[in-house]
Amino acid sequence: MSAKYQAEYIWIDGTQPTAKLRSKTRVLDVGDELPIWGFDGSSTNQAPGDDSDCVLNPVLTVPDPIRKGNNKLVMCEVLLTDLTSHPSNTRAACAAMAEKHAASDTWFGIEQEYTLFKGSRPLGFPDNGFPAPQGGYYCGVGADEVFGRPLVEEHMTACIEAELAISGINAEVMPGQWEFQIGPVVAPTAGDHLWLARWLLYRLGEKFGISATLDPKPVPGDWNGAGAHTNFSTKAMRESYEPCVEAAEALGRRAELHIANYGHRIEERLTGLHETARYDEYFYGVSDRGASVRIPWQVEKDGKGYIEDRRPNANCDPYVVTKLIIETIHEA
Secondary structure, eight states: OOOEEEEEEEEEOOOSSSOOEEEEEEEEETTOOOOOEEEEGGGTTSSOGGGOEEEEEEEEEEEOTTTOTTOEEEEEEEEOTTSSBOTTOHHHHHHHHHHHTGGGOOEEEEEEEEEEEETTEETTOOSSSOOSOTTTTTTOOSTTTOOOHHHHHHHHHHHHHTTOOEEEEEEOSSTTEEEEEEEEEOTTHHHHHHHHHHHHHHHHHHHHTOEEEOOSSSSOSSSOOOBEEEEEEOTTTTTOSHHHHHHHHHHHHTHHHHHHTSOTTHHHHOSSSSSSOOTTOOOEEETOTTSSEEEOHHHHHHTOOOEEEOOOBTTOOHHHHHHHHHHHHHHO
C-alpha cells in the first residue's frame, strides 16, 4: 500500500459583501500531483442548485504546520466547469495586472490587524462595561494588558513553518487586538500568503476556543478600527524619492475607486478620529498616520523606499487591493 498524505484545499467563497474562507481535505498518494477538484458551489454562494459544480484549481502549495509530516495546505482559485475563471475569483485579475506590469517589480507588505473574541466580547473586555481606554495595550506586555498571546505566538510559528512570508507580529491599541505582517512579496503571492495566514489563524483559534474577526470596527465608540495597511514599492521607488511622491499623488486621483474596493463598512473605520483620514478625504504626508497615505520619515531622509496606503480595511480582499494599486500607479 502506497504512503498517503492529506491535502487541505482552501478557497475563497462567494459570500457578499465580504468573502469567507472554505476548505476540505483530500487524501492522496505521496508523489502524486495535486489534481483539480470539485465542490458544491450552491453551498458557498458560487452556483445555483441546478448547476452547482465549481472547480478548485491549486495555485500555491505549502507545508501543513498543523498536521505536519508530508501533509500540505493548498491555496486554490475557483474556476467554472469550462475551466475559465469564476466571477468570484479576484485572483485572476490580480495575476493578470501583476504580469502586465512585471517589469516594475512591485513589492507589497500588508499589515493584517484582527481582533480576538471569546464568545461575544473581545479578549480582555470585562463581562460588564469596558476596559481602560486604548493606547497602553499597543505592543504591551503583562497579563493586565495583553490577551491571546498563546494563540498569536502559535499562529506566527505556524506561518513560518508553512513558509509564508510573515515578517512580524505586535499587539494593537485595543485589548484582544493584534496584527501580523506579510511581505515584502509580489502580487498575487501577497494575496495567497495573506489568505493562507488568515485560514491558519481561524483554524488554530478552534483549538483555543477563540474566534478571530476582521471586522473593521469590532467595538463602536472611541476605539480604533482594524485595518490592513498596505505598504508597497516599485523598483523605481526603491531607487529614488520622486516616484514615491508620484505614486501617492496617483492614488489620490482614484481615491473614490479605491475606497469602494477596500472593504465593507470602511466609513465606520475611516472617521478621521482614530488615525487615518476620513473615507471621503484624501491626502498624503511624511510620517503622518492621520493621512490617507503615509510616506515614512526615513524614506524622505534616504530619498527612496516605499509608501503606506493606510485605507484598506482588515476585511479587504488583498487580491483586489494589490491589483488596484498596481493599476493606479501605472495607469492612472
